[in-house]
């Protein structure tokens with residue numbers, strides 16, 4: 001049998017007496033799949049993502065990328081976390097360039113073109129020369145998004161990356177992210193609380209119970225809605241039906257053993 005691209009194999013996690021991932025967690029993710037983790041607040045989604053990123057280690061089991069257990073962070077896995085901070089001593093533009101420091105395949109001119117493209121995409125081009133501590137929290141989050149996309153890692157780990165953005169920019173970036181993932185064959189693991197965002201973006205939505213987290217549903221969105229996600233899809237009856245079904249599952253997962 002060939003190795004899955006990304007595999008969680010019997011993963012558990014405890015912090016002292018706190019059982020975060022109680023039952024061993026198994027999941028396989030194919031290359032170029034967009035996976036969304038959805039679950040009640042505090043159930044352990046960020047912890048799972050940190051473990052994929054190599055920022056934390058499982059208590060039991062392991063997480064493998066192409067058969068190799070993940071170690072510390074490396075540039076194959078690009079991360080955007082809620083609390084992600086930019087480098088304050090670099091300008092907005094320099095922060096984005098810094099993300100491409102490993103890209104020996106790109107010329108300096110190509111790097112500058114990518115920097116400008118992604119700054120424009122997140123609406124920060126005119127703030128290129130500003131320092132991150134002089135812009136708002138939502139803008140700093142956009143710097144992190146631009147930097148991670150420009151870096152071009154093959155796996156994108158995104159923990160509520162659009163949480164601090166206004167609705168319009170959020171929609172725009174959702175469409176762009178889905179496009180980038182399809183076009184550039186990225187594998188994405190994305191955490192959100194927002195059911196609509198989950199259904200719009202995901203190939204598969206993984207629903208977790210409240211802590212100690214266990215997998216309660218693995219929903220194949222692409223089988224139901226197809227892989228193309230134009231903005232108008234949100235107005236379709238199929239989208240609406242699936243969103244409601246996932247919302248119901250999430251409510252049950254949050255109330256689980258009450």
Ligand SMILES: Nc1ncnc2c1ncn2[C@@H]1O[C@H](COP(=O)(O)OP(=O)(O)OP(=O)(O)O)[C@@H](O)[C@H]1O
Nearest residue numbers: 015018020039040041042043044045046047048211
């Ligand atoms: N380093 C740590 N030490 C001790 N407890 C921790 C640590 N990191 C997380 N926790 C706890 O583990 C639990 C799960 O946290 P986690 O951030 O993974 O949940 P989450 O599902 O991502 O929540 P949210 O959706 O609110 O971001 C929480 O109770 C949290 O307080």
